[in-house]
Amino acid sequence: MKAVVYHGPEDIRVEEVPKPTAEPGEMVIKVISASICGTDMRIYHGQHRMYPEGTRRIPGHEVVGTISELGADVQGYTIGQVVFVAPNMGCGHCDQCVKGNNNLCKNYDAIGVTIDGGFAEYLRVPENAIRQGNIIPISEDVDPAVAALLEPFACVLRGQNAVNILPGDVVLVIGAGPIGIMHVKLAKARGAGLVIVSEPLDFRANQAKNAGADVTINPIEQNLQSEIEQLTVGKGADVIITAAPVHSAQESALQLAAIGGRINFFGGLPKDRPTIQFDSNAVHYKELVITGTTACSTADCWQASRLVTQGVVDLSDLVSKRFTIDQALEAFEAAQNRESLKIVIEP
DSSP: OOOEEEEEEEEEEEEOOOOOOOOOOEEEEEEEEEEEEEEHHHTTTTTTTTTTOOOOBBOEEEEEEEEEETTOOOOSSTTTTTEEOOEEOOOSSSHHHTOOGGGGTOOOBBTTTBBBSSSSSEEEEHHHHHHHOOOOEEESOHHHHHHHTHHHHHHHHHHHTTTOOOOOOOEEEEESSSSHHHHHHHHHOOOOOOHHHHOOOOOOOHHHHHHHSEEOOOOSSOOOHHHHHHHHHOOEEEEEEEESSHHHHHHHHHHHHHEEEEEEOOOOTTTOOOOOOOOHHHHHTTTTTTEEOOOOOOHHHHHHHHHHTTSSSGGGGGGGEEOGGGGGHHHHHHHHHHTTOOOEEEO
């Protein structure tokens, strides 16, 4: 079969590799759609700790396909069934796994990260994933390219669950990349009264407006704090989500938040510069709640799938371009273009 194989920083190759087979307890998926995300771009640039020097692996963890082979003892699924594969697998018995946070397991595995992933014609799903409920059936009425976005959307869902957006809340999303756009859509679906997006790039600000943002602010040309105060009559934002890995975004959130505001540091900072100037008094006197979330659990993926398949949130306009597996290099180039939202490989 054809697969995109990582050989080193900025060295991915479309190669012929052996087609996987299903051992007892496993299944094989014929990949329909696999989307490229920020993690895949870090892998591509050689910046992911699970891809040390010398690694040869197939990336891709946002995957939808049809079941093509079932190993012995696998029950509850049928050949040809369309499924999404939640990528994260925990050990199953540590404190975090028991609590349902398999994404926080210290001994996790992840499709496309620690084992071969979905940028290939076929994907082997290990027994651990099937046993933990990582296989999520998808209606054939849902575009597989849209269903492949369930993993990043589940991450967005986890972030918003941490700050409990209430009907009528003023929500500020900092950053209007694909994740920021998903935050806008979900905040509107949750009944936010006013969704504001801070984004310096005009084309991304326009994408945010098209996604449902009520107001966009250019933080370079406008004073973000003054604009927020004017829009909220001096109150500030009830919820702030920093959907960009920017130090100033996290620092300014403390000042932009309303009394009793909830903040989610969604975008992680570069590992070589992870610290910010933190106004502890702002947290203390305004009784702010600061949260951080990373990745998504399998439970988050199931919740995300219900929101998408039932039409509560429409992600279809996030799919910018589609490429065949032979066009994988072009797909990764397109994913680096900041005007694109989500790039999908369709083997």
